[in-house]
Amino acid sequence: MRIFRSHRLDERQQGIEKLNKLKSNRNKTLVIHYSCESFFNLEGRTPRVTSICVKNRASGESKAFSIHLQAQFKKINLAVASVQDIDLLEKEMLSEFNSYVKKNSPYCWVHWNMRNASYGFEAIANRCRIVGGRTFTIEDDQKFDLSDILGKLYTYNFVEHQPSGQLLNMSHLNAISTKDALTGKDEAEAFENKDYLKLHMSTMRKVEMVDRILNLLEQDNTKIKSKKTEIYGLSFLGVIEIVRSSPLLLIIWSIIIFILGAAMEPVIQRFFGTS
Known part of the structure; x- marks a missing residue:
């Protein structure tokens, strides 16, 4: 019966299952983010990748790949670098990233909204091909979009999009430092100004x-903007979950059930009691 089904709770269960998989595979989980040039005014061209950072959750160590670092290795001054120089630096950076992926492809890769050809693993792979480097493969079931998991758990209104995007807004809400993190607009300006160090720092x-x-999500200690009625829905099962998730409502519900039970006992005894 439909009364015992809830699309909202089914979706939430999907998020719980993904989160549980990450918990059980913490020692083989990587967190990835990358920066690129602006998506606009490219005339259909895939945005150039400027930096990639990957953190190993088991060791806590981060690995950085960036045009900024490659320029130092190659002794190239980015302030006067030609397009050909930048192509070379990007190719070297992506080749190193490709080698890293091959060693760690079976790991769980946690990301934020990296899920299409404009911004995502496919976009990075396309840039590998465009600059003439070897590409990489990460299976889809090894990719975990944290923003999507949050959306499934709490609905996609878990935090506002404005003014800085959900990642920065979520960090502000949970008192997580955003020092050096740039908004999308600021990253685009940094690229235009050839300020690759800023992009590198923002990615890290x-x-x-x-x-x-x-980490906060795994500890069930995440602050979000969604209301309980949004999180659980207003289905029969959703209302039950709302009550179960609130100690105060659970106490009130228990009192109501006790009172109803006490009130109904004489009636039950009258109709079903022994004569």
């Missing part, structure tokens, strides 16, 4: 932000 900070949000 955002990996830490995603990791901290995941």
